[in-house]
Amino acid sequence: MIVNDLKIIENKPLTNDIYKMTFEGDLKALPGQFVNVKINDSSLLLRRPISVFDCTEKSLSIIYRVVGAGTKELSTYKEGSTVSVLGPVGSGFPRVSKKKVLIVGGGIGVPPLYYLAKSLVSDNEITFVLGFRDKSQVILENELSKYGKVIVTTDDGSYGFHGNVIKAIEEYNIDFDVVYACGPSRMLEAIDKKYYGQKEGYISFEERMACGIGICYGCACRPRELKKGMLRVCKEGPVFELGVINYDKA
């Protein structure tokens, strides 16, 4: 387990509540992995898990939404300051080649799909379907269009296709061999139910975390087949094959 004090070289808003932060360093992350970021405020003991948005030999970037005290504090950190980062950890997305790939993202689940697409584009054909609440929430449309066709959907119809991602996949009649998805649990559940047994597919699942490194079982979720035991999202996940997760709340 690697913990590094990393220099922040960028921390800028992308929308009114979404920020991009870049750390200096060669962290060798895989697409789909995440880092556990320590918040300097000592009253916030738990590290915050944030997915890898992009990674190069010189830097690693995350994109985060300000939702509570931890991410609010993160948004105040200045370029040049350091932060303790544990990871990268977790399972990455399995790589495929020579396939028609459908990448489906919802809201703040879209950022980790950028690094995935970057790793797949050389020998796969990619279509993205990205769902957002409304126009003000749309992120990364231009960045992802470098890697494939992008269809944006909004719940209220204020931008792109009016409706959810599943409706758009059907409406556009998208032909694909493999699906990758990251976003709200109900979106992942819908994709899992629709394509399990039909297509190869992988979803990146989220649970609230405590230790973030596989010790406490705070992030455990139920598998469809109980004989396989509880699954730790931070260790066996966050990426799982279709058909593995039981989405019913116990």
Ligand SMILES: Cc1cc2nc3c(=O)[nH]c(=O)nc-3n(C[C@H](O)[C@H](O)[C@H](O)COP(=O)(O)OP(=O)(O)OC[C@H]3O[C@@H](n4cnc5c(N)ncnc54)[C@H](O)[C@@H]3O)c2cc1C
């Ligand atoms: C594997 C993984 C990857 C993640 N990647 C990203 C990412 O790339 N970008 C990003 O913005 N966020 C990501 N998250 C969510 C992020 O960790 C939380 O938003 C963050 O920890 C909230 O911290 P906070 O102190 O600001 O808010 P808190 O005060 O801890 O919580 C504020 C609100 O957010 C909810 N919340 C907090 N954590 C989660 C969670 N894990 N799942 C669902 N609801 C939660 C709480 O229930 C509460 O309503 C990821 C989470 C996991 C488990």
Ligand code: FES
């Ligand atoms: S958060 Fe402790 S085991 Fe996953």
